[in-house]
Amino acid sequence: MTNNYNPLLEMRNIRKDFFGNQVLTDINFTLNSGEILGLVGENGAGKSTLMKILFGMDIIKETGGYDGDVLIDGKKVEFNTPFDALEAGIGMVHQEFSLIPGFTVSENILLNREPKNPNFASELFGDRLDTLDYDQMEARAEAAIDKMGFSIDRKMIITNLPVGHRQFTEIARELSKEQLKLLILDEPTAVLTEKEAETLLQSIRNMAQNGIAVIFITHRLHEVLDVCDNVLVMRDGYVVKNVPAKETNVAEVTKMMVGRQVDTAASGSARDFSNSRNAMTIKKLWVDMPGETVRNVSLVVKEGEILGIGGLAGQGKLGIPNGVMGLYDAGGEVEFYDEPIPLNNPRKCLDASIAFVSEDRRGVGLLLDESLEWNIVFPAMQVQNRFLKKYLSGWITWRDEKSITNITNHYIEKLAIKCTSSKQKSRELSGGNQQKVCLAKAFSLNPKFLFVSEPTRGIDVGAKALVLDALKKFNRENGVTIVMISSELEELRQICDRIAIVSGGKIAGILPAEEPSEAFGMLMVSQVK
Amino acid sequence: MSFGTDERLHKSLGSKLLNLIKENSVPIMFIIICAISIPLSGFSISYLINEIITRMGRNIFLILSLLIPIMAGMGLNFGMTLGAMAGQIALIFVSDWQIWGIPGIVLAMIVSIPISILLGLLCGKILNNAKGREMITSYIISFFTNGLYQLVVLYMMGPIIPIAHSSIKLPRGYGIRNTVSLLNMRQSLDNLLAVKIGTVKIPVLTFLIIGLLCLFIIWFRKTKLGQDMRAVGQDMNVARDAGIKVERTRLISIVMSTVLASFGMIIYLQNMGNIATYSSHSQIGMFCIAALLVGGASVDKATIGNVFLGVILFHTMFIVAPSAGAAITGDSMIGEYFRVFVSYGVITIALIMYETKKRKMKSREGKLLELAQREEEKAN
Amino acid sequence: MNEQITSERRMYRGAVQNAIKTFGIPRLIIAAFLLTLFIAAPLVGADFATQLTNTINRFSWNAILVLAMVPMIHSGCGLNFGLPLGIISGLLGGTLSIEFGFTGAMSFFMAIIIATPFAIIFGAAYGWLLNKIKGGEMMIATYVGFSSVSFMCIMWLLLPYKSPNMVWGLSGNGLRTTISVEGFYDKVLANFLQINLGKLSIPLGTLLFFALIAFLMWAFLHTKTGTSMTAVGSNPAFAKAAGVNVDKVRLLSVLLSTWLGAVGILVYQQGFGFIQLYMAPFYMALPAVSAILIGGASVNKASIANVVIGTFLFQGIVTMTPTVMNSMIHMDMSEVIRIIVSNGMILYALTRKMEG
Structure with missing residues (x-):
């Protein structure tokens, strides 16, 4: 460390909005090698958006990029893809597993980074025909597992592995990357048993001692206080506080997470x-x-x-x-x-x-390719036989288009649904108006x-x-x-x-x-x- | 969460045995069918062995070409017919150039490579746009390409693509005859180095080539590309996140399969001794796939062992079914139809088993949860 | 000023592009191709009236088979590659009706009556199976069709049919591959109310029969159950949340498709004049599938208009290409063109991204 003091990671005035909706405002923090930072906040506080920026996820770029600077070792960087971030030594363990189910632990740890030997065919047809070096692979997988300090059976197929061990496999994969300087763990303990979680905390400490910086995202506050050096509390896209873990407690952090300035x-x-x-x-x-x-x-x-x-x-x-x-x-x-x-x-x-307005609007709530009329009256028609004309003493039930249009227009007016007509397809509406259609659907069931x-x-x-x-x-x-x-x-x-x-x-x-x-x-x- | 297995759900030895039978139900069913029909057919054992060995030499290479797309998670490659067409076109050229024997076969293989690569690229590109329904799409591609094939062979060969010898042309002056004789090439691969044991002829060279392909496949599994294909086959998204070029990998697997199928078709046709220009290829895909499935393969998993077992069982059934059928019902047509029915039936069953297996995985989670809650209640 | 014109032009162009996009380029090519054929036909000396008569005739034979695609597409079961199952029910109905000694129009009526229980049984089993394997319907449907056709090959030989009109003359048992329906229901619909205008002849009876069935289909889609069928196809999760028994609706759609397949083949036979057994039903699903796709349907949306337009375009091409091509370049490439067009259309539909 002869050069001037440069933190491993610095995020400066990070701002991000999704279509005018401000989700991150002026985020500033620094992180040194070997430091563990706990990142806490309610859902929607902006934790995952922040990490997506740091990790160069596509969604950030697709939605117009971000403002502010990310500095690694004092140099400004801009990651266009997660692979750029990996290159720069950032590893991330996501909440969802990213493992090949039929591969062994070793194969997964070194997925797409397998050690290879060139051969006659690969000289001719390119290096994808290199043969895999299984001994080397096992050795490197073992080294990564050792680094983690929690032993898992390298030869086991993922499908046969306990859920907790799958999590450790993911962590070992990041550790097997030699350039790794910073590891982001997104709720890693969610799937672990009490004992496994403890082991994980221990291995996070090990990593930090080996000079790797860790960002630890979790809802288990006691874990954060237990293992982290600093705690960064976020709420509504702001950093509420960046405080040494020793100087705070669960009650205080909780209060910072949920409390509003003006209650x-x-x-x-x-x-x-x-x-x-x-x-x-x-x-x-x-x-x-x-x-x-x-x-x-x-x-x-x-x-x-x-x-x-x-x-x-x-x-x-x-x-x-x-x-x-x-x-x-x-x-x-x-x-x-x-x-x-x-x-x-x-x-x-x-x-x-009993009626239900589903949280999954597009998946469950709507017939995206049908008219608003259908969307609003369908359950009432099917369940309560309303909006139907009956012929031949009820043998034939015919859609009563007129009453359907009427009721739809009634709700369009009552809920101020913005649309061209009651015949418009629900796919073409904005999210808010789609939600109103879902409400109308439930209301029409009385x-x-x-x-x-x-x-x-x-x-x-x-x-x-x-x-x-x-x-x-x-x-x-x-x-x-x-x-x-x-x-x-x-x-x-x-x-x-x-x-x-x-x-x-x-x-x-x-x-x-x-x-x-x-x-x-x-x-x-x-x-x- | 989605692939959570738990040993609590099944563990007794009896159910394990039952599982074993269940998983291998198709080969077991075929062993029973063969065991019943062989005595009924009245064929001698040496005749049967001779026939089966011939058919093994004829078919195994073709069937092996199916393994690579299965590895890449693209299911049964009904588009292998494209390779067969490429092989046939190459053989038509070679026989027009009057190059016979082993040189002819080698030349045909060389000529078939660019054609099959081209067709494989076409097929692979389309399949990359139809993820999740590769099989039905590759099946329709085989029909579509058959149209293109006919356009080339029936109309363009002669006026546009020069064909010198009228012996293979239709009398009207363009287009290829319904049958192209490969008499001068017939079994030249099989006869070179052939060994006769008793009355049984063993085409050693053909088996050597098959052996080489098997070794290639085993070796290929251990290459980076093979590993990538397995990864893509099991979970495309995870593979993509890890930086594997998913589309390209899938494309390569289809191209490789098509090229291998064209070689396989050339080996198949040199054994037959003639090309049925407009029909040889059309059924070949179905028979190869049926044979593979009979050997115990499934849509997402197939081994070299499945290929060999499948060829033996399927073709034994194929040889004995007509005579066995005649012996039972007095009508040989029944046996003919029976074997066609069995071929289609076995593919149907394999497809159904594959789909139901996919759904069963899902419904297990709920039972586990209920179990856990009950245990918790007991503990309290 | 200029700017306004260019922006208007751009808007216009955008609208055209949109129209092309929704209509689909392949469909446009096919329609243009048929139009060229119709224009070229008189130029190369083919008689227009005869061509049109042929096209309309073939339309009348095939339309119901194409209509049989509609219920399953509506309920989200995809393209009914398992149509042969319905065809087999129809074949059983037709042959049994003849076997029982019915003749004339009665034999046609009875054929439909007898085919119905078979269609219900086969359709129920088929629908039950398709409910077990949601998501993989099309491939399995194809092979269910194939297996059942090859199974029936054995049955046609073994079933104890006795009618001398149908069994092999020599052995006296086993049905012939092709059976003439002359004296039974040959042209029963076509000859009813036939219109003859010079060389143009229109089988109004058959067309009316199709119109009747199509009307019933249309009406069904306007009932409560029909509405639920469309909703199930459009979004099964929505339908389930709205209290619809998704599996039951899908089963019903498969039953309907199978029954329509049975009726469709009988109408086809009365026009064509022959019952074709054994391997004949094997590839009958493909023309029907591509016809409805040419008509503008997709893997999960189809209407009666798609059926009419598609059948007309498809049969138009099938009848026109041989004559026009033959007289133009003295090569009969019609079969090849038919294969490329119909399968190309199916491929196009399969590679479209499915929404929702």
Whole structure:
């Protein structure tokens, strides 16, 4: 270190917007070799966007690049692809596994970087015909595993490997890259058992001692405080604080994660329904929704209330409505006004007058290639036989185009859906208007009970307010019980009466909406898996 | 998460055995069919062995050409017909140039290379645009290219592409006759170095060539390109993230398969001794694929062992079915139709098994979750 | 001023490009090709009226077979390469009707009646299978078709048919490969209300019959169940969330397609005059598939208009090319052109990116 002091990584005034929507504002931090930085924040705080910039992911470039400078060893760099970042010594372990299922651990560690020997054929036809050097491969894989300090069986096929070991395989792959200087770990402990997670923390310390800098992203705050040198707390695209881990604690970090400077608080309109009838009783529900697994959830929803379900992404809050509505494999008991509702059968829920607005607008919520009319009336037509003309004493049921157009126009007006006509294809609408179509679809069923999942995801601020208003109105005017699932706590606090927080696939607690944000924040991270 | 396996779901020895039978149900079924029909057919064992050895020499090279696309995850390459067409075009040229015997065969192979590379590129390019439905697409490509083939052979050979000898031309002056005789080339590969054991003739040279191809395939698996193909075949996205050129790798696998198929077709036709210009290639893909599947291969996994076992079982069935059918029903046509039915049936079953296997993997996760919850409850 | 013109021109060009894009370049080429054929026909001395008569005739034979593609495309089962299964039901209906001694128009009616239960049984089994292997329908459909055709080859020999009109003369058992329907349902629809204008003759009966079936299809798609079928094809997840039993709807669509295949082959036979058995149904799916694609359908969207336009274009090319080509260059390349055009069209559709 003869030259002037240059940190390994410096990010200077990083800004990024997605189509005018500011997601990162003036991010500054530095990271030295051998240092461990914990990166914490709620979903949507901008952690992953920041890492995508650092890692040169395509999506950043496709959406117009970023402002500010990334400096490695004091030199400004610009990564156009992840391969540029790899070249510069940055490695990243993503949340989703990136492993070839039928390959051994060694083969995966050295995927596309296999040691090779040239031969006669490769002289003629190019180096892709080089023969692989399996001994060398094993040796290098072993070296990488040693570096990590956690031993896994190199010869095992990935499919036969415990999930935790797959995670270690990914880490070993990054470590096997000789140029590696900085390793980004995105929620690496999410799939690990308690013991494996501890081992991982130990191996992160080992790496740091060997001079590798680590950025550690996780929702498990105690782990961050345990292993990191510094903690960088982000919220709403800003850095809230960059603090040495020794000088803070879980409570403080949580507060920084969720607390707003101006606590907008609940609108004060939260009502008490503890004496109302039980609308829906959920007992011991499990749901197999990939990435949103629900484990053993029990929950009571009171008649007439708006119940919010919040929690961090991947913790299972989305699994609850999807499981009850029969869209994903589920088990347990659900009672609706004391009548049992069979699971795994969407029709029974709809028959019982329960409606659902899915978070997956384009995948589940809409018929993208059909008209708004079809989108809005289809469930009501199928479930309640409305918007049909009957001939031959009901033998022939004909679409009643006139009443379909009427009701569609009614909702277009009521929800201010921007479109050319009721015959326009829903694919051509903007996200916010598509969401309104989804609401109209649910409203047209005249349900007694409504699940709304992430109703404001990916839509602009104006549309957001409209959607939330529409829901509130629907609840107040029609007396419809609503369960709203959202990642945005503030939004829940605005319109809900009670809020349940899901963590680790379970209900961590239910609080009235007026409780301060910090209380919810503590619940969110309480059982993170 | 998606490939989570758990040993808790099945572990007893009995179910393991059952699994073994289930996984090899197709070869086992064929062994039973053959065991029943061989005595019924009344053929002598030496005749059967002779026939099977001939057919092994004739077919194995062609079937081996299917292995590489399977490795690259592109399924059964119904487009191998393209290679067969390239081989036929090359043989037509060579027989027009009157180069016979081994030199003729070698020359035909050389001539076929550029043609099959061209067709392979065409096929590979199209398949890269139809990811996820490679098989149906390659199947339609084989029909489409058959049209192009006919255009060339039936109309362009003569007026546009010079063909000197009228013996292979249609009487009308252009286009190639329905049959092109390869009498002067017939079995020249098989007869060179042939060994006779009793009444059984073994075409040693042909088997040597096949052996060489097997060695090549084994070696190829160990090259960087082979490794990349396996990676692409198992998970295209992961391979792409790791920096492997997915499209190019898939393209190369199809081109290699097409070139090998054209060589295979030349070996096949030199054994037959003539080219049925407009029909030799059309069924070859189906028979090769059926044979491979009979040997226990599946859409996503095939080995050299599958090829050999498949050829033996499938062709034994093919030889004995007509006489066995005649012995049972008194009508030889029944046996003929039966073997066609079996060929198609076996492909159908293999395709169904492949698709259902894909879906079964998914439905297991839920059961595991329920199990875990119950265990947790018990523990509390 | 200038700027305005160029921008207008650009807009115009954009609109044209869009139209071409939605219509599809291959379709445009095919339509242009047929148009050239029609223009060239009189120039090379081919009689226009005869050509048109042939085209319309062939249209009337084939239209229902093409219509059989519609239900399965609507429900998202893809192109029905398993059409031979429906054809086999029709063949069973036709041959049994003759075997039972029905003649004339009655034999046609009875053929449809008898074919129906077969179509239901085969269709149900086929639909059940396709529900097990969602996502891989087309390849498996192809091979289900092939296996069933080759299985029926054995059955045609073994089934105890006795009618001397159909069995091999010498041995007295096993059906012949080609059976004439003269005296049974030969031209029963075509001769009904036939219009003759000079050389032009139009089989109005057959066309009306097609119109009736097409109308029923159209009407079905306007009912509640028909609406759910379209929704299932458009987005199965949406339909499931709306309480539709996706598997049941798909099964129904396969049943309908299979039954239409059965009726379609019977209509084809009454026009053509012969029942073709054994390997004949083998490749019958491909022309029907490419016809509907030429008509503007895609792997997951199809309408009655696609059927009409596609069948007309396809059959037009099939009938016109031999005569026109022959008189122009004295080479009959029609078969080759047909193969390239029809399979090229299927390839084009398969390589389109599927949305949603």
